Amino acid sequence: MKVDEALILNLEKLARLSLEADERVRLSADLEEILQMVAKLEELNLEGVEPLRHMSPVKHQVRQDKEEAHLTIEEALQNAPKYDKPFFTVPKVIKR
């Protein structure tokens, strides 16, 4: 599997990353090497094998649907890089 520029740029877009040019070259090469290693899975005949999607032997145990104490607004904003109580603030989304 070749990791060309179009592929890595698409992955960056999907993953919300913007790599520097040298970083892009390095990580593309790493990714190519990793995918080469992963290609080993092609060798196996997997016809009829159900994918294993859940590790618990039992159905997930959900808690009762009742009101509980949650974070206060102050607590929720405590770690925010920028806020205008009671909101988180981000760069302008709607352009005039």
Place this chain on the structure above:
Amino acid sequence: MALKGTTCVERTRIALANAEQHRDRNAFVELFAEEALQRAQVLDKKKSEGGSLGALFGVIVSIKDVIAYQGHSLTACSKILDGFRSVYSATVVERLLEADAIIIGRTNCDEFAMGSDNRTSIYGPVKNAIGNNKIPGGSSGGAAVSVQVGACDVAVASDTGGSVRQPAGLCGVVGFKPTYGTISRHGLIAYGSSFDQIGLLGYDLSQLEMVFEVIKGRDDHDATLIDTPDHTPFATDEPPRIGLMQNALEHKSLDPHIKESIQKLTGDLQSNGASVETFAFEFLDYVIPTYYVLASAEASSNLSRYDGVRYGYRAEEAESLDDMYRKTRTVGFGDEVKRRILLGTFVLSYGYYDQYFGKAQQVRRLIRDELQVQLDRYDYLILPMSPSVAWGIDEVKSPVELYLADIYSVLANLAGLPAMSLPLWTNKSGMPYGLQILGAPFQEKKLLFHAREIMSSHEKR
């Protein structure tokens, strides 16, 4: 070294002094010195007044920097969580404190627990306390060294692909990863959610078992937990039936000294009456590809929450919201984390999902079922912990080389099994290496019983 001392205050002082004395190893990213001493005083007072004492009274514990402790910093050793303070405590932390344990500090680890040698931390690498400039293993390298230098009795860490057991093996301490779904992950920073499990490092098996008893069990905040039927102590006079994974011993990556040690040990166990049979595990060469596809996919999803909006680091001077996300994540994450996010994004992306992610999930079932067949036959399975002893801190390794070193450790996570690393040996240069044992799901008590048996028979020789 095991921690000495009689009162809580005395033991805490010794632990702190040991941590300070070995500061150059970089095991801790923060020591809670004053707070730990105050707590020790309160505990000593409670004892002298005849108050009822918790099950972990005075046990000194370190926590890996991926476990939330209310009011304390938490960074996953990443720039992207710069300045973050936990607004609640992990369930394990709550249970440790309720049982009168003392939390001494936060330990260094690989960024977001992604790594096998503790070199990807934003705080710099951790050094093994044994040897000259050797890695401690990872990702819980700081946790392993905090035990090595006597800065705690037990280190609480996380094990997604071997992050507790591998450093334990390379540092000469015991590492213990329970069955997936045994200990609450509430308050543990998520990496690969179908793999992540809290695990413990220490020297004393009884102490590890005590801590395990306190922190395990149902929690309303983690839906994967089930009540373990296994509360009663396990003991038997029957000689164990042991399965030795022969092709793991024959693997080309394995140091021949490690192979010899395991062969000698199984010979000794046999002369003590155990039955040892060999078996071949046909999927051994598929475990690393399967693990890295699935764990990276889960990581790319879990780490999407780090966007600079609600917490942690945010890049300045962004032109738009999307630009802010992208700049924040590009500057905030290190190379290894980006590598896994990109790999995970790829295997989940349109056109590649079935070929990679779906396929790896199928192989995961084959791996788990095959191990279950062996565990129906044997009381436990034996295999190496790592292919080699700890390497040099400046040794250059490619990502794939590092991934391949996890060949023996990821099995337990792929199958959700309980597993331990037992510190049985050192090589000619004094570098430790461990034996790995794997047990049946939710049979921790049995595994601990056999671990004790192996360690005591080994010590007698």
